[in-house]
Amino acid sequence: MPTAYVLINCRLGKEAKIISQLRMLSGVIDADGVYGLYDIFAKVTKDTDAELETVLRNIRRVEHITSTNTLIKIEDQS
Template sequence: MQAYILINCNTGSETSVIAELRKIPEIIEINGIWGKYDIFIKVKTPDPDGIELITKRLRNHPDITDTFTMHVLYGQGGSIDQES
């Protein structure tokens, strides 16, 4: 299972939230971003319930105020660097 998650957090807490998120092994990419959201993460887990568990963990973090989860649909697209 793979998902992209957009995160909003309390102003000024972005750096510390990113540092904490780096400790979660299922998060394979993390970036601070500008715009409506503060942080972008890519999550990959073999467990079908893994994305839900990570989302719950994020929502319980005291500095995270909002999340938006986008589940990947396999078979539609893929990485542009993959061979066809």
């Protein structure tokens, strides 16, 4: 099952709103605020690579997200 971890930067003060929106997206398993270089960490899982790509595209379209860095899990190394 394709899985990705998305590191997200957003506009200051919009973290809680974005986390709430992300948790409503199909395929987003979890989303949490974090300290460090990024503001939000999200885990995404879908049945196919194409479905995963669609969710990732939808994440990038969420208002107030300024950048993302996506790490796709290597299934054979789990």
